[in-house]
Amino acid sequence: MRSAFDPLRRDEVESVQIGPYPPGLERIQNLTGYKPAMRRIIWRHRQKVQICSPLILALWLNLGYLQSSYAGIDAGEFTGSRTLQSAAGDYFSDWFKRVDETQAVQPHWIAPLVTTTPLLTELYRYDQYWQHLSNGGGNLKVFGAGKGLELIPAKTIQLIFGVPPYEQRSGKNAAQGIGDYPFLLIKNRFLSANEENGNYVLTGFLAFSAPVGSRAFTTNNFAVTPTIAAGKGWGNFDMQLTFGSTFPTGDAHSLGTPLLTNLTFQYHLLELLWPEVEVNSTYWPNGANRGKNQVFITPGVVLGRIRLYGRLTLTVGMGYQFAISDAHPQHENNWILSVRTNF
Secondary structure (H helix, E strand, C coil), rough: CCCCCCCCCHHHHHHHHHHCCCCCCCHHHHHHHCHHHHHHHHHHHHHHHHHHHHHHHHHHHHHHHHHHHHHHHHHHHHHHHHHHHHEEEEEEEHHHHHHHHHHHHHCCCCCCCCCCCCCCCCCEEEEEEEEEEEECCCCEEEECCCEEEEEEEECCCEEEECCCCCCEEECCCEEEEEECCCEEEEEECCCCCCCCCCCCCEEEEEEECCCCCEEECEEEEEEEEEEEEEEEEEECCCEEEEEEEEECCCCCHHHHHCCEEEEEEEEEEEECEEEEEEEEEEEECCCCCCCCCEEEEEEEEEEEEEEEECEEEEEEEEEEEEEECCCCCCECCCEEEEEEEEC
16 A cells, blocks of 8 residues: 555656646645646645645654653653652761660660670670589680670661670680671660659560581571560669570470570779679570579679760770589689670
């Protein structure tokens, strides 16, 4: 099928019948001097062009509308993308403001040496242990003690990203290597009030560890430790308490599901000193140590927060942990050093 704009062949031109001229055809003849047959062909094409022109204009306008619609969609998507980027930028730019607001509505105690504080903290922590093992097992040095980076990504929420400890054991069973990896601890603060409004806090923990340690220092199982933690203060004195249990993913018949209890008595002296006494207990209701209860007393002192630069502060603590129970499944005594950079 030929379109309105295809040229006619010579035989088609010669076969055109000439009849009465339509209006306007005489003007074409006067202007062009074409023969009658050619004038009629020009007139027919002119009529077709006149009919098609409005259709072409309408199509062009529709295409323009669609193009502007797509441009609007792209602009909307671009605006949404910019809004998302802006929200992410605001989240990080307001990070320390959020941390300050979160900590302003809780007590301002210091984190103890052994007990995991129910307070939400933001810092990097390194601990060092020097343990004397039970039953002539020699000595054990623990570098890092599974501590690490502590962040407050949202109000009432804290994440602790631990670092695998490195352990060195001397004596008849000498060994060295990394221990199991306490890769994440999640805190959710349920209730809190600062010193002017009640001086208390209630928080839930959920800790996870992975069996990445060397053969001498691994349990060969993942473990989950849910914990409930609370604290109450009276003036410069406060108590912090945690109670939890560790559940391994396997070998529970030998590892057991120990119950972990820690209680700290702490006093704020002068401006930077925080002397404390902790009671640290582990009880095995099942497993290879069934019925045994390891209880430690840990006196110590924490110095902090020493301002370094801007919001950056330093906290240093030292303590001595010794067993008071008859059974010593873990160790007999332990020197503890704790260094924290708060931000």
